Amino acid sequence: xxxxxxxxxxxxxxFASLVMMAWYTEGLASYAFAIxxxxxxxxxxxxxxxxxxxxxxxxxxxxxLVEHAKDHHHNIAHDKIVTRLxxxxxxxxxxxxxxxxxxxxxxxxxx
Numbered sequence: 001x002x003x004x005x006x007x008x009x010x011x012x013x014x015f016a017s018l019v020m021m022a023w024y025t026e027g028l029a030s031y032a033f034a035i036x037x038x039x040x041x042x043x044x045x046x047x048x049x050x051x052x053x054x055x056x057x058x059x060x061x062x063x064x065l066v067e068h069a070k071d072h073h074h075n076i077a078h079d080k081i082v083t084r085l086x087x088x089x090x091x092x093x094x095x096x097x098x099x100x101x102x103x104x105x106x107x108x109x110x111x
Contacts, residue, residue, distance in 0.1 A: 012099065
């Protein structure tokens with residue numbers, strides 16, 4: 001949950017699970033389902049879109065610092081710049097499937 005990428009996306013799994021629980025317990029026409037769906041879509045947009053762009057910007061910054069070090073013969077610390085921040089679409093799909101499947105199994109097993 002605290003990492004910035006990886007397979008599967010635990011963020012998408014968690015919020016897909018939230019959507020499914022709202023659906024199962026409150027129904028598709030409920031406010032709980034609508035809010036959880038909106039939160040899910042917001043988290044997915046953040047994980048796949050914004051963070052991916054930030055990761056690319058981090059990589060460009062690292063490349064610029066390395067190039068600067070070559071030209072000016074002094075090294076600027078760049079090892080702490082994070083370049084892997086977001087999830088790939090595949091990681092989000094797998095995470096979402098995990099959230100839906102595990103929540104469905106647990107819900108139907110307990111009811």
